[in-house]
Amino acid sequence: MSTQEFIISSLEIVAERNGDITSVVYDLYYQNSPGSRELMAHxxxxxxxxxxxEVLRLLMVEDTSREDQYLTFEMKTHEEAYNVAESMYVSLLEAVxxxxxxxxxxxxxEIYENAWQERVTSLLEEIKRHSPSRKK
Ligand code: HEM
Structure with missing residues (x-):
């Protein structure tokens, strides 16, 4: 199985057992990322x-290079309109x-752990690469 298949398989197991993880992920994320709760309060x-x-979709996609336009758009709005800091993406993905x-x-x-390590690292690299402040 590929990294992506392990990511998808683990997300499927959790969805079957626990249903929607959205609220628990946000709770943990807010706990670990100062300022994030306030940013999302409204x-x-x-x-x-x-x-x-969208976060889960990005974790599952096979080919992130196809997400170029999407990431350029989201990283721009998140940074410039919502003031999201780079470290917040790390905390969010680590919470998931x-x-x-x-x-x-x-x-x-270990196989799941390594697959997540690899996927989170590469997605964060893509996110950073699309950050408007890095492009200047
Ligand atoms: C890979 C990471 C992320 C993705 C793909 C993502 C994607 C999105 C999307 C699609 C929306 C719009 C939802 C809608 O209106 O339909 C949104 C809104 C928002 N996101 Fe994120 N997000 C990410 C990370 C973050 C992080 C780390 C923060 C930090 C707190 C954040 C803060 C916000 C805020 C404040 C809004 C709402 C803006 C508004 O409508 O006023 N996002 N995000």
Missing amino acids: IDHLVQGRMME WQIVREGVGEDWN
Whole structure:
């Protein structure tokens, strides 16, 4: 199985067992990322849900190079309109990773851990590469 297949498999296990992880991910994220709760305080559950759907989609995509336009757009609005700091992406993706690790529980193993390590690292690299302040 490929890295992406392990990511998808772990997300499927968690979805089957725990249903929607959106609110637990945000709770952990806010706990670990100073300022994030305040930044998202005006956002309702619907928008939070849509954002989480996109985060999970990006974690699952096979070919991130096809996300060039999408990432350019989101990173620009997130940085310039919402004042999102780079470190916040790290905390958000680590929160997803932690919740999935806990959700998979006893079935979690080194292969899942390595797949998540690899995927989170490469997605964060892509996110940083698309950050408007880095492009200047
Ligand atoms: C890969 C990471 C991320 C992706 C793909 C993403 C995606 C999105 C999307 C699609 C929306 C719009 C939802 C809608 O209106 O339909 C959104 C809104 C928002 N995101 Fe993110 N997001 C990411 C990370 C973050 C982080 C780390 C923060 C930091 C707190 C953040 C803060 C916000 C805020 C404040 C809004 C709402 C803006 C508004 O409508 O006023 N996002 N995000």
